[in-house]
Amino acid sequence: MAVYIGEVAKKTGLSVKAIRFYEEKDLIIAPKRKGVYRVYTPEHIEVLKLISEAKDLGVTLSELKGVIKYHNGSANWTEINAFLVVVKQRLENELQAISEKIAKLDICIGSINSCQKTA
Template identity: 40%
Template sequence: MKALDIAEVAAQTGVPASALRFYEEKGLIASIGRRGLKRLFTPDVVQRLSLIALGRLAGFSLDEIAGMFATDGRLRIKREQLAAKADDLDRRIHRMAAMRDGLRHAAKCSAPSHLECPTFRRLVNAAGQLNRKTAGKSKALRKKR
């Protein structure tokens, strides 16, 4: 087993060395020592970084991703957690598709002004409602702290 230094891991994965150090600090990956000033990793860190990338693309936080690894380094993803994230992605996809369709309509709309277009106004109203919901959740989270 040939150890990889941090520069080799960064080159193979496209993950910057600064992110690798941060991931190590968060407990997502672990170095096995040093060669001079450079951290060393086992080759399996490449697959672990791919799993982290998949989790990030799916919208999981780094803390959620960290919880998907057992203390021995094995993967322990709860199927319910994956199903819940898939449901969340479905909701996001639906919202984004509606947004895309509304923007395409507004781009072609013959109304003299975008604000005179009923479709565009619905988009604006929906964005305002979503913003208010998000702000309310943020306030509730701050109060809990």
């Protein structure tokens, strides 16, 4: 069954314009054509979902461009997985840093509240 760009947009939550943009940037392999229509594969859809989700996590298109590589028409999911592990670690580090800042704020707030009670 042929999957055209409108259906891909529905399945991925991306706009047609965004899908074409990702094609232009070589983040996805240009789909084969059936007449004048692009025909997308499940692989296209999975990579587009990955791009959408990664962007939501703060990953840049430049970073994605460096990691989404193709071999014989298929994305290198092993390399993508390794990259996602790095992104997860980066987010965990950010979470730790934020937790430390919150702890410092709690100390400041506690100090201020103590001063107000003794005043």
